Amino acid sequence: MKAPLAPAPRDADPARDVLRRAHALLEDHGLANAAAWKRDHPGRLAVGYMPVYAPRPLFEALGCLPVAVFGGGDRDVIRGDSYFQSYICHIPRSTLELGVSGALQGIDAMVFPAICDVIRNLSGMWQMLFPDVYAAYLDVPQNFRPEVGGAFYRAELERIASDLVARGALALDPERLRAAIVTENARRRALLALGDVRREEPWRCPASEAYAITRAGGALLAADHLALLGEYLAAIALRRGSPKDNVRVVLTGAFCEQPPFGLIKSLELAGCDIVDDDLQLGLTYIEGDIDAEAADPLGALVTAFLERGAATASRYIGDAHKGDALLARVRRARADGVVFAAASFCDPALLDEPMLEAAMDEAGVPYTSFKYAENTGQFHVIREQAGAFSDAVRLWESAP
Amino acid sequence: MSELVRVGKSPAAQRAAEAENKDRSQVRQKRMISDHFDKLARAKEDGRKVVYTFVPGNLTELIGAFGMLPVLPEINALQSGMRGRSGAYIAEAERGGHSEDVCSYVKCDLGMLRSGNLGPTGTPLPKPDLLLLSYTGCFTFMKWFEILKAEYDCPVVMLHVPYQATGQVTREMRDYVVRQLEHDVIPAMERVAGKKLDLDELVAQLTRSARAEDAIVDVWESAKARPSPIDAYFGGVYYVGPIFSSFRGSEDAIAYYEELREEVRGRAARGEGPMTPDGPMGEQKWRLVVEGPPNWTSFNDFWRMFAKEGAVVVASTYTRVGGLYDYGFRHDPRDPLGTLADYCLGCYTNHSLPARADLLEKYVREYQADGFVINSVKSCNSFSAGQLLLMRELEKRTGVPGGFIESDLVDPRYFGKANIENRLQSYLQMLEARREGRAPERTALPVALPVLAPGAT
Numbered sequence: 001m002k003a004p005l006a007p008a009p010r011d012a013d014p015a016r017d018v019l020r021r022a023h024a025l026l027e028d029h030g031l032a033n034a035a036a037w038k039r040d041h042p043g044r045l046a047v048g049y050m051p052v053y054a055p056r057p058l059f060e061a062l063g064c065l066p067v068a069v070f071g072g073g074d075r076d077v078i079r080g081d082s083y084f085q086s087y088i089c090h091i092p093r094s095t096l097e098l099g100v101s102g103a104l105q106g107i108d109a110m111v112f113p114a115i116c117d118v119i120r121n122l123s124g125m126w127q128m129l130f131p132d133v134y135a136a137y138l139d140v141p142q143n144f145r146p147e148v149g150g151a152f153y154r155a156e157l158e159r160i161a162s163d164l165v166a167r168g169a170l171a172l173d174p175e176r177l178r179a180a181i182v183t184e185n186a187r188r189r190a191l192l193a194l195g196d197v198r199r200e201e202p203w204r205c206p207a208s209e210a211y212a213i214t215r216a217g218g219a220l221l222a223a224d225h226l227a228l229l230g231e232y233l234a235a236i237a238l239r240r241g242s243p244k245d246n247v248r249v250v251l252t253g254a255f256c257e258q259p260p261f262g263l264i265k266s267l268e269l270a271g272c273d274i275v276d277d278d279l280q281l282g283l284t285y286i287e288g289d290i291d292a293e294a295a296d297p298l299g300a301l302v303t304a305f306l307e308r309g310a311a312t313a314s315r316y317i318g319d320a321h322k323g324d325a326l327l328a329r330v331r332r333a334r335a336d337g338v339v340f341a342a343a344s345f346c347d348p349a350l351l352d353e354p355m356l357e358a359a360m361d362e363a364g365v366p367y368t369s370f371k372y373a374e375n376t377g378q379f380h381v382i383r384e385q386a387g388a389f390s391d392a393v394r395l396w397e398s399a400p
Numbered sequence: 401m402s403e404l405v406r407v408g409k410s411p412a413a414q415r416a417a418e419a420e421n422k423d424r425s426q427v428r429q430k431r432m433i434s435d436h437f438d439k440l441a442r443a444k445e446d447g448r449k450v451v452y453t454f455v456p457g458n459l460t461e462l463i464g465a466f467g468m469l470p471v472l473p474e475i476n477a478l479q480s481g482m483r484g485r486s487g488a489y490i491a492e493a494e495r496g497g498h499s500e501d502v503c504s505y506v507k508c509d510l511g512m513l514r515s516g517n518l519g520p521t522g523t524p525l526p527k528p529d530l531l532l533l534s535y536t537g538c539f540t541f542m543k544w545f546e547i548l549k550a551e552y553d554c555p556v557v558m559l560h561v562p563y564q565a566t567g568q569v570t571r572e573m574r575d576y577v578v579r580q581l582e583h584d585v586i587p588a589m590e591r592v593a594g595k596k597l598d599l600d601e602l603v604a605q606l607t608r609s610a611r612a613e614d615a616i617v618d619v620w621e622s623a624k625a626r627p628s629p630i631d632a633y634f635g636g637v638y639y640v641g642p643i644f645s646s647f648r649g650s651e652d653a654i655a656y657y658e659e660l661r662e663e664v665r666g667r668a669a670r671g672e673g674p675m676t677p678d679g680p681m682g683e684q685k686w687r688l689v690v691e692g693p694p695n696w697t698s699f700n701d702f703w704r705m706f707a708k709e710g711a712v713v714v715a716s717t718y719t720r721v722g723g724l725y726d727y728g729f730r731h732d733p734r735d736p737l738g739t740l741a742d743y744c745l746g747c748y749t750n751h752s753l754p755a756r757a758d759l760l761e762k763y764v765r766e767y768q769a770d771g772f773v774i775n776s777v778k779s780c781n782s783f784s785a786g787q788l789l790l791m792r793e794l795e796k797r798t799g800v801p802g803g804f805i806e807s808d809l810v811d812p813r814y815f816g817k818a819n820i821e822n823r824l825q826s827y828l829q830m831l832e833a834r835r836e837g838r839a840p841e842r843t844a845l846p847v848a849l850p851v852l853a854p855g856a857t
Contacts, residue, residue, distance in 0.1 A: 082788065083786075083788050083789055084785065084788065085776055085778075085784060085787070085788070085806065087501070087778045087784075088781065088784070088785055092785065114563070115539075116539045116781065117538065117539045117540070117781040117782040117785060118781050118785040120539070120563060120565075120782075120785075121753055121781070121782070121785040121786040122785065122786070123565055123752070123753075124565070124752040124753025124754055124755075124756075124786060125753055125786050125789050127752070127753070127754050128753060128754055128757070128789060128793060129789070136565070137563060137565030137566075137752075139562045139563055139565065141560060141576070142535060142542070142558055142560035143558065143560050143576075143580050143584065145579075145583060145584075147579065147583070148576065148579040148580055148583050148584070149560070149576070151572070151575070151576070151579070152562065152572055152573070152575075152576035155570075155572035156572075159570075159572075313543070314539075316535075316542055316546075316558055316560070317546065318556075318558070319556075322546060322549075322550065342499075344501060345501045346501075347501075347502055347503070347539060347540055347543070347781060348539070348543070350498075350499040350501055350502050351498075351502050351503075351506070351540065351543035351544075351546075351547070352543065352546075353497070353499070354496065354497040354498055354547070355546065355547060355550060357497055358550070371499075371501075
């Protein structure tokens with residue numbers, strides 16, 4: 001017989017329970033949740049997808065559970081390493097490790113959105129290594145005209161939908177898609193509300209917690225994530241505290257391979273309030289609501305991607321000025337500086353970085369840069385670097 | 401695309417060897433290249449517009465139809481590598497904040513730009529009037545031109561070529577490319593050129609391309625003979641120079657490829673092998689297929705490692721990054737924009753990994769190769785990510801063992817001569833043991849985990 005759980009102490013953090021659940025989801029990449037969902041929904045598909053953006057409402061409308069597969073984190077990589085040269089980033093190794101170790105057995109399909117050549121080629125590796133699992137490369141358009149890139153993107157979504165239907169997903173029904181869009185919009189607004197708290201009262205919502213609560217949604221239906229977000233927001237509203245003497249920073253460059261949780265904590269311990277980041281960019285990639293009233297909800301999903309996709313390294317900027325979007329984020333967040341954190345060997349982030357740094361130089365925004373891998377285990381160097389940066393920013397601010 | 405391969409000897413010995421060893425086609429190619437750079441040097445005074453673009457999926461015929469002159473930054477980078485300048489250029493870019501982790505072509509090009517943008521003839525390259533971002537088979541291309549956009553005050557136009565992830569070109573993929581040509585690329589070129597596209601001229605260019613393409617296929621297929629009259633990798637990068645770069649669609653390209661074909665036919669009839677940096681190749685002990693780009697900073701050393709062991713390359717995938725002509729594609733003047741789309745979609749690096757495995761398997765079988773070697777370059781994830789799986793898959797399918805070498809495109813820090821030579825020799829010794837029955841048949845080499853460190857030797 002199990003001993004009853006001890007009641008929470010009177011002064012316990014009101015967000016403790018919801019954070020515990022979020023961390024539990026993070027620790028196994030949401031795979032236990034996906035397995036439970038599949039048990040409750042026999043015949044339905046769990047659709048894994050890689051960073052950055054995937055059309056989750058479409059998967060939900062097909063009766064599928066979208067599962068963000070953002071690498072294996074700091075899990076031991078044994079066989080995955082033997083598939084990649086030393087100069088390839090870490091996320092494909094750990095993802096392949098999840099695959100070859102059987103951890104992704106419950107994932108019925110994998111979608112690889114276009115982000116870089118490594119993830120692109122990983123889609124082909126998946127086809128070769130796991131011939132029984134549907135592996136789709138989702139080629140997102142870099143031309144944003146509706147009649148050009150829009151038509152292509154729509155065809156891509158229809159192709160993948162049709163392939164999933166052939167494997168047991170529900171037929172693509174406009175009303176189910178509309179309902180999924182409504183829920184996705186609500187989830188996105190909740191994430192924005194979370195962002196507001198981080199900006200206005202960072203002591204109430206540290207970035208490490210926001211990250212856990214956000215990433216936990218990777219393996220949840222939007223409605224379930226919305227509930228989790230609501231619970232967390234309600235809980236942190238009860239917190240008592242006061243602002244800390246930290247510098248406010250925007251963290252950018254970590255949109256694909258995720259840094260270890262300890263790295264985010266280290267930045268906080270070094271005196272940085274991370275008031276905005278791109279760690280889970282995919283969930284807020286569409287800037288604004290998707291039109292849930294549109295006669296053609298699939299068209300609305302396409303239009304949202306074309307017209308309101310977030311600026312990130314894997315998206316062509318056309319005539320826009322590189323760095324403007326980051327600068328807007330810095331200003332909206334009233335940040336004192338920028339932390340460029342890119343995964344080692346991440347071509348998109350590392351090729352973008354000098355351009356973004358130049359834009360920050362031009363605007364007089366201080367920044368610091370470092371690289372990491374998802375399994376980085378030592379943080380003291382980064383902590384010292386971030387600490388020196390936050391000290392320098394404070395000194396800069398107090399200079400006459 | 402070795403347009404300016406130099407033999408690694410003293411200058412006098414080099415000139416003597418060149419005079420002795422050069423085929424007429426090589427002399428012609430050299431003259432074509434020299435003329436092209438002369439035109440580029442005079443472009444501004446002659447009022448000709450200059451388009452910077454990339455090799456895979458390039459739109460040379462369209463550029464030619466507008467009378468514009470192409471500049472290909474990858475070619476500039478590899479030429480800098482061969483001239484021993486890339487190390488300094490890369491260092492210059494890294495001083496400017498570019499990571500050691502990223503593509504050395506990009507950094508070499510940027511370093512060259514910041515060092516005066518001198519072309520191979522020693523004169524500054526003209527600034528672009530248009531950056532034509534043909535986004536085919538390489539993500540880095542997009543970032544590269546975003547970086548160049550900040551350096552030049554000129555328009556950029558993007559042609560996004562979808563990836564052949566399923567091994568097929570769908571109607572939607574083709575339509576997408578054609579619509580971009582109609583809606584974005586051609587209008588942008590018309591604005592820069594100040595004139596409408598001359599469709600008749602484009603058709604004429606495409607017609608000429610197909611003739612040159614016929615000829616290069618004959619050259620590739622000559623390697624099925626024993627001995628092979630060509631080296632389809634080290635020599636092959638000379639052969640693809642004109643057709644991958646500025647000359648497709650020109651009369652010069654036809655003349656070059658028809659001349660080359662005759663020379664190759666002559667060598668085949670006489671039972672002769674190809675030229676190497678040290679003269680005609682002797683006994684061909686090993687017929688190899690090679691996957692991946694070559695190293696450019698030590699190109700001739702790399703070639704010699706193969707040639708001195710009697711290893712001739714009978715087919716390679718790098719020489720298909722600008723088109724898989726040997727599997728049937730030809731530019732079709734009857735459908736000008738559709739054929740440009742098909743061309744862009746069909747480049748080797750735009751093929752999925754399973755399709756690349758299929759192609760390599762065909763090459764191993766059709767060219768009766770004794771083995772295959774993968775040269776994995778640090779700079780190019782488009783090629784490199786997945787190559788270790790490719791090797792295992794090919795070994796499984798063909799029973800032929802593979803060799804794995806690591807280097808880089810133009811970063812000299814990543815060419816470890818002794819290490820590479822050791823690996824190649826060990827690999828060939830293993831092939832020899834198999835041939836002599838000292839090693840079990842159809843047994844793959846254990847995959848050695850790659851080790852790559854800057855300055856490794």
